Structure formats: C-alpha cells, structure tokens
Amino acid sequence: MELISPTELAKQKVQAVQDYTLLAIRSIGNIFRKPLYLADMLQQADLIGVGSLPIVVLIGFFTGAVLAVQTANTLQRFGSITLIGQLVSLSMVRELGPVLTGILVAGRNASGMASELGSMIVTEQIDAMRALGTDPMKKLVTPRVTATVFMLFFLTIISDFVGLAGGLMVAKLLLNLDARQYWSNAWQSLVFEDVFMGLVKPVLFGFIISTVGCFYGMTARGGTQGVGRATTQAVVTASVLIIVTNFFVTQFLMNVLSYK
Amino acid sequence: MSAPTLPLDSAVIATQDHSGFAVVFEDVWLAFEENEVLRGVSFRLPLGETKALFGVAGAGKSTILKLVLGLLKPDAGRITVLGAGVAEMREQDLFALRGKIGMVFQESALFDSLTVRENVAFRLMEEHGIYSEDIDRRVREALSFVELEHTVDMLPSELSGGMRRRVAIARAIITQPELLLYDSPTGGLDPVTSNTIVELIVKQRDVYKTSSLLVSHRLQDAFTMATHEFDRQSSQLRALPRGQYCNVPMSFLVLRDGKVIFDGDIHELAQTKDDYIREYIS
Numbered sequence: 001m002e003l004i005s006p007t008e009l010a011k012q013k014v015q016a017v018q019d020y021t022l023l024a025i026r027s028i029g030n031i032f033r034k035p036l037y038l039a040d041m042l043q044q045a046d047l048i049g050v051g052s053l054p055i056v057v058l059i060g061f062f063t064g065a066v067l068a069v070q071t072a073n074t075l076q077r078f079g080s081i082t083l084i085g086q087l088v089s090l091s092m093v094r095e096l097g098p099v100l101t102g103i104l105v106a107g108r109n110a111s112g113m114a115s116e117l118g119s120m121i122v123t124e125q126i127d128a129m130r131a132l133g134t135d136p137m138k139k140l141v142t143p144r145v146t147a148t149v150f151m152l153f154f155l156t157i158i159s160d161f162v163g164l165a166g167g168l169m170v171a172k173l174l175l176n177l178d179a180r181q182y183w184s185n186a187w188q189s190l191v192f193e194d195v196f197m198g199l200v201k202p203v204l205f206g207f208i209i210s211t212v213g214c215f216y217g218m219t220a221r222g223g224t225q226g227v228g229r230a231t232t233q234a235v236v237t238a239s240v241l242i243i244v245t246n247f248f249v250t251q252f253l254m255n256v257l258s259y260k
Numbered sequence: 261m262s263a264p265t266l267p268l269d270s271a272v273i274a275t276q277d278h279s280g281f282a283v284v285f286e287d288v289w290l291a292f293e294e295n296e297v298l299r300g301v302s303f304r305l306p307l308g309e310t311k312a313l314f315g316v317a318g319a320g321k322s323t324i325l326k327l328v329l330g331l332l333k334p335d336a337g338r339i340t341v342l343g344a345g346v347a348e349m350r351e352q353d354l355f356a357l358r359g360k361i362g363m364v365f366q367e368s369a370l371f372d373s374l375t376v377r378e379n380v381a382f383r384l385m386e387e388h389g390i391y392s393e394d395i396d397r398r399v400r401e402a403l404s405f406v407e408l409e410h411t412v413d414m415l416p417s418e419l420s421g422g423m424r425r426r427v428a429i430a431r432a433i434i435t436q437p438e439l440l441l442y443d444s445p446t447g448g449l450d451p452v453t454s455n456t457i458v459e460l461i462v463k464q465r466d467v468y469k470t471s472s473l474l475v476s477h478r479l480q481d482a483f484t485m486a487t488h489e490f491d492r493q494s495s496q497l498r499a500l501p502r503g504q505y506c507n508v509p510m511s512f513l514v515l516r517d518g519k520v521i522f523d524g525d526i527h528e529l530a531q532t533k534d535d536y537i538r539e540y541i542s
Contacts, residue, residue, distance in 0.1 A: 123372070125370075127326075127331055128363070129371075130331060131329050131361070132358065132382055132386070133355045133356070134383075
C-alpha cells in the first residue's frame with residue numbers, strides 16, 4: 001500500500017469536505033432550477049420509500065416490542081407498569097424511530113446510490129451524460145436527495161407507529177395490560193416538542209444519507225474495487241454522521257429551544 | 261530515433277479567423293499532477309472535415325476529445341469549438357454547446373439500465389420531456405442508419421461489442437450534431453465489424469457533411485476513410501482512384517509525447533520524411 005504524507009492526507013481530507021459541501025449545496029440549488037426531473041424523483045421515491053417499507057415496519061415493530069419487554073421489569077419494580085406506553089412512545093418518537101430508520105435506510109440506500117453512481121463513473125456513463133448535454137447533478141443527485149428526505153420523513157412516522165404497536169402487543173399479550181390504557185397513555189404523553197424533534201431528525205438524516213451516498217458514488221475511482229470501497233465508505237460515513245448529528249440536534253433542541 | 265516537430269506555429273493560428281473551423285486548438289497544455297499529457301498542442305479542424313488522431317497509448321488523443329467537450333479544462337491555451345471558447349465557459353453553459361456535439365466513447369458508455377430505444381432517445385427526451393411519436397420515428401431512423409432497428413427494446417448487456425458501438429453512434433447522431441467525436445470506435449472489434457463502423461463514419465461524413473475528430477489505433481481504418489467515399493446509390497463504400505484522394509475531406513494528425521508532430525492529408529503523410537511517423541505507418 002502506498003504511504004501518503006500527513007500533509008497530503010490532510011489536503012485530501014479538506015478537498016473531500018469541500019467537494020462534499022459543494023455537492024450538497026448544488027443538490028439543493030438544483031431544486032429551484034429547471035428541468036426538475038419529477039419522473040426520476042418519483043422513481044427514486046418508490047425505490048427508497050416503498051422499497052424500504054417492509055424492513056422499516058419489521059424493525060420498528062420489534063424495536064417497540066423489545067423496548068416494552070426490557071423496561072417492563074424495572075417499571076414493575078417501582079409499581080409504574082402503566083407508564084410503559086409513555087416510555088415506548090417517547091423513546092420511539094424522539095430517538096429510536098428516526099435513528100433506527102435512518103441507519104436502516106443508510107445501509108440500504110446510501111450503499112445503493114454509491115454503487116450505482118460509482119459504476120456509472122467507472123464505465124464513463126456520467127461523462128457520456130455530460131457529453132449528451134445533461135447535468136448529472138440535476139439528473140442523478142437532486143432526485144435522490146429530494147426523494148430520500150421526503151420518504152425518510154414518512155418512513156419514520158410509520159416506524160414510530162408500528163413501534164407503538166409492537167409495544168402494545170407486548171403490553172397486551174405478555175404483561176396483560178389494558179390496550180386502551182396503553183394507547184391513551186402513549187398518545188397523551190406526546191407533546192408538540194417530542195413530535196417536532198422526531199420529525200426534524202429524519203429530514204436531516206435523509207439529507208445526510210443521500211448526499212453522502214451520492215458523494216462517494218460520484219467520486220469513486222479505481223474500477224470495480226473502487227466502487228466496492230465507495231459503497232462501504234458511504235454506509236459507514238452516513239451511519240456515523242447520523243449518530244453524531246443525532247446527539248448535536250438533540251442537544252440543540254433541548255438546550256437552545258428548551259425542549260425537555 | 262529523432263522526432264522532429266513539424267512547424268505548426270501556434271502564433272499563426274491565433275491570429276487567423278476561426279469562422280470556417282469546427283475546432284481550433286491554440287497552444288494547449290494539460291498535465292495530470294506531474295504527468296504532462298499535452299504540451300503546446302495546436303491544430304484546426306475545418307468544417308465538414310474528418311481528422312484522424314494517431315499516437316501511441318497515453319499520447320493524449322482521448323484527452324483532446326474530452327477537452328473539446330469541456331469535460332476537462334486545459335492548464336493553458338485556447339480551445340474554440342463551433343465558435344465558442346470552451347476553456348473559459350462554465351459547466352452550466354457548456355451543456356448547451358454539448359447539445360451540438362455527438363460523442364462515441366471508447367467503451368460505448370451506453371446507459372446500462374436503459375433500453376437501446378431509451379439510450380438513443382436520451383438527448384431528445386431531455387429536450388422534450390416525454391417520449392412522443394416524433395421521437396420514436398427519429399430513434400428508428402437513427403437505428404436504421406446503423407442497421408440495428410431490431411434491437412430497439414434490448415438492453416446494452418444483450419448486445420455484442422460491435423452492436424453497442426453502433427448504438428453509441430446512433431445515440432451520437434440522432435440530433436444531427438455539427439461535430440462528431442469518435443474515441444477508438446473500432447478498438448477491440450473484429451475486422452468485419454470494424455469495416456461496418458468505418459462505413460458508418462464515412463457515410464456520416466459524406467452524406468451529412470459532419471465535421472469529426474476520430475481517435476484511432478488502426479491506421480488501416482483511417483486510410484480506408486481517406487481513400488473511399490460513400491456511394492448513396494449502392495449504399496456502400498466506393499474506392500476512389502488515386503488522383504481523387506484530395507477530394508475526400510480527411511486529414512491526419514499524429515501526436516508524440518504530448519506534441520503534434522504531423523498534421524496534413526494522406527499525400528503529405530505518405531511523403532513524410534519523419535522516421536518516427538514512417539515507422540508508425542509502416
């Protein structure tokens with residue numbers, strides 16, 4: 001393996017951050033410039049949203065269920081088992097719904113974007129597109145970004161809902177709690193701040209997933225090996241950024257906007 | 261072996277009018293990190309002419325095509341394509357210019373998730389938004405030009421290398437561009453398929469009078485182009501008598517170590533005294 005000097009490495013990293021920032025800005029800027037490629041957006045929305053739906057539902061449901069199972073013991077010890085609905089709903093809506101859905105979609109779609117665009121780069125299809133007078137940023141990147149942001153928002157809502165349903169199943173079947181009590185407890189404990197926090201995050205995570213996936217795809221070099229590397233890097237970077245961003249967004253909303 | 265550079269004075273080119281030329285390179289330099297690919301390249305492609313670019317691998321032939329399209333920017337020098345200075349243009353402005361240029365890539369570069377129909381119609385779809393009857397008619401015309409009408413619903417992966425190359429030509433000519441760029445269109449193909457591609461290029465040159473730059477490793481293809489014309493009545497290539505070679509709008513450009521060492525017609529090429537070129541064409 002070729003050794004790179006620390007200065008060169010630092011230059012490469014700064015260059016990568018600069019390129020990523022430009023891609024992210026252009027992906028948003030292109031929304032306001034014609035042509036809009038609505039058909040491509042819908043196709044991506046179908047691939048990302050509908051395609052991810054089964055796995056999001058499955059994971060959301062069992063996350064809500066296991067949350068109820070794990071916390072039931074502790075709550076029972078303090079005689080607060082009836083609060084299980086509140087615990088599941090707050091955990092799912094504020095944290096687990098957005099983060100787990102984001103990581104799932106990152107694993108499924110950031111890798112897909114990186115490999116698809118990377119393959120197009122190494123087979124000169126992106127150059128061909130530019131040569132045919134089409135802007136690949138508009139045609140390929142912007143539809144993926146808008147579709148991911150839009151669909152992750154709704155996937156997160158679905159994940160939150162099925163997570164609550166998973167908790168309900170455990171509460172009813174394993175803990176013999178009243179379903180109506182669980183549901184009203186879960187529902188009434190949610191306030192605007194919780195829902196707002198839970199819905200701001202998927203918008204940010206969707207943007208991270210799509211721009212990171214597209215960035216690694218568009219900068220893939222070195223044939224099929226390079227495409228494989230780009231795919232792995234896209235998933236790892238997107239997942240790490242989701243976790244880190246989640247912390248800072250939560251901190252921001254809790255401290256700056258006083259969301260408790 | 262000595263490699264004398266033929267006198268191609270960039271200063272002379274710079275002072276001349278470019279209105280009769282499809283492409284003008286004036287003292288163009290380009291390096292990728294330490295590697296200097298082009299070192300003061302100057303040439304002109306008159307409108308309606310086909311210029312074949314030769315040189316060993318890495319001589320900068322494909323790079324010239326990418327510079328013409330504005331896919332790469334030169335470090336120094338001026339490039340004028342269809343009257344526009346591409347080196348100074350922004351990427352956004354280049355898309356309109358590229359609409360007047362057709363490019364056939366070395367490995368065809370067809371969109372592998374689109375059918376042949378969608379590949380060929382790509383540029384028209386981008387212009388009009390929806391697939392109409394008119395677009396379908398033009399797709400079939402372009403595919404009929406390359407004799408591949410029957411492949412319209414196939415995917416690129418279902419085609420042979422030669423067929424892919426012909427679909428790429430159909431995609432490049434569907435809008436009847438003012439300038440065509442061919443990057444090794446016959447590279448890696450069997451002689452029969454190569455002859456079909458050469459015939460298509462000559463047909464495009466003689467029927468539509470399209471200016472073109474052709475990168476090739478196969479001298480025999482370029483010689484065929486320079487010594488034949490397309491006969492519309494028989495729809496075949498017709499060999500010209502030796503005295504009529506000069507009537508064919510075809511010239512040759514040879515690159516060596518990033519510099520132009522020859523730029524002229526078939527007669528000048530045959531009479532060159534340059535040892536390197538003589539060895540190259542022998």
